[in-house]
Amino acid sequence: MKRVLIADDAAFMRMAIKTILDKNGFEVVGEAENGRIAVRKFEELKPDIVTMDITMPEMTGLEALKSIKKIDPGAKVIMISAMGQEVMVMEAITLGAKSFIVKPFKEGHVIKTLNKVLLDI
């Protein structure tokens, strides 16, 4: 089973994503409520993939992405964004995010995105 780390400051969102992932054969190995914790947990847990919210306190998704890429340049990070955050998503992709999911998201989209990204070597 592929191991996933979920980073989002809203408990509701984390729950929503976890519900989808649990149903579809992924293993959620950790949750982080801000960027700093996301980086720490990435180091501890070494997940196969990270879902990263863009807007978070203490350290944003973009900064966390940067740090994670420094630790592991091959890290697979998917940004979770809202409509209107195009510029930040682009920067995330420039920084090395593999793809992104737009809120509000549908189960199918989430799974498709994760699967495609995991296939990519």
Added chain:
Amino acid sequence: MSSYYSNEPMLDMFIFETSQLIEQLETSILSSEKSSCYTQSAINEIFRIMHTIKGSSAMMMFENISCLAHAIEDLFYFLREEKPQKVDCAVISDLVLESIDFIKIEIEKVKNGDTVDGKAISLIDNIEVFLSSLKQNNASSASADTKENNDVRKQQYYISPDRANSSVAKNTFKAVIFFEEGCEMENIRAYAIIHHLKELADEVFYTPEDIIDNDNSAQVIRKEGFSIYLKTDCPYEKLHDFFMQTVFLKKLELTQMDNDDELKQICGEKREDSNQNSEEQVLHNGDKEGKSTFNNEIKAASAQQSIINVSVTKLDKLMDLVGEMVIAEAMVVQNPDLKGLQLDNFQKAARQLNKITSEMQDMVMSIRMVPLSASFHKMHRIVRDMCRKLGKEAKLEIIGEETEVDKNIIEHISDPLMHLVRNALDHGIESTEDRQAAGKPQTATITLEAKNAGSDVLIIVKDDGKGLNKEKILEKARKNELMQKAESDMTDKEIYNLIFLPGFSTKDNVTEFSGRGVGMDVVTKNIEAVGGSISVDSTPGNETAITLKIPLTLAIIDGMNIKVGNSRYTIPTISIQESFRPKENDIVSDPDGNEMIMVRGQCYPVIRLHEHFGVKTEIEEFINGILIMVESEEKAFCIFADELLGQQQVVVKTLPNYIKNYKNINGLSGCTLLGDGSISLILDIGELV
């Protein structure tokens, strides 16, 4: 109603988190108001909260909440990024507070399972109008930014740095990509492709060109697809695999061109106004989010402790079980089978068991205990709104907010507190002119104080307003025939406490907030429903203080079991002062036939339980029975019973409705099961007085 997520846990989490965020937001707004404007960290916090609510409510299909949150988010995004100078903070506060109220109402609908159908259109309109006027009034900074954008806009293609002028790459390809419907942000997905293509291709041209800074290009891509012309050394298969990895790819048309004429043609058209800047430059405007550091005191504290959320139903069940356990323990330890036996080891083990069950009880109680902070802080909003509406000035002082009460009780306290605070502002606090004339400080003070007193919690609502008017109260009471005692027999305090009688109000006109004479009555009922009591005291011209006395817990009390005939009763130990066997001549009777006893110079009424409850007993002489002196609300009296049976922790069970409805028995607050299986009725000392 949510059709997407029909499972309860998601809805519960949504309600819980959104309510929490709303409360946090309200506190933030109110404190920003006090310090006259919005700090950068407050703006960030408000932005983030609205962003989260927008996302969650959209997921749950609550469009109206989501749109409203979006409007506020846009407003605060502007405040955050542009940092405008000319801002009317009062208007912002009002807009946000109105939005908070709207969301609160909608959340209530969600909780009750009603349709979430509130219309936020006019409110959103107001916000948008305000935002555009804000943009206009602060126009100078905005225009500079757009100029910057225009200069950089030209960039639309990429040339690998080491192959500046002519490319010797072998293959020329054209790719047209269509994305799946509804995948959103197609322009960004297109950008992602271009970004990753850098590693494979040397020259890349694409159309539409403005994917980076024009979100409308997403529309173009949806209609016409995203076209890429590129030169690369990669073979067809590798390129094909690369494109197929695109998420949400619907259709790919990948053709290898024979020559690069077409590409050169397109290139030539655009090269006139090109520059060789890397596409990264465009993005420098974008993300300022990371730069502001966050001082989020409220959230930081909760992030440190490890906390989980537990459903209150589970806690209630746990509480019931602990109660049953106490009864079961008594049934074992006080079993009639063991009567008269010498059981040292058994007693030792029983004591150990008792120790553990006591600890368990204490722990369960403490889990259910919740500090009053939240309830108290809610009052800030009430004070602010009422001051605005009534044109008065007042501040709220909170003392002892860390005092804890049972979760069940918290729910019953909010409304009474609100009413009392409203009353204080409406009736008690004078207008600023009156206060000045009386030499009082212009800003009135309302104090909310909570403290522990024995097994009760005292909550005091005090105001430094004009106090209660004895004369008016007496007049109203006489008019409504509410006088139970002669005026001359009443102490000042008793007169003041008349205001709790139903139908009482000395206000002449009915206002939006008070005057109908139902408020205090409802407050009293609410407090009594949790087993508490309410009283008031006042200094005319200076102060009014209303005190709520609320028991820490209802369920398990220390009781003294007594016997009257064949019946058993339990007296809460907390009320017992002392017990003794009286001598015949200590008892005196007054002309009405009421019996009294003198103890250490004080006179106390005596109640014969067997008479009061109509129970047959052989012990009617005082010297054969026992007198127990009890006290409630500073009034003391003596209860006459046959004998004391022993002290025990009892679980209070309410009297069944059948009995309550059939006959209202004065003096009983509940019943319990004793160790030997018999039923004992718990005396309500307050009522017997």
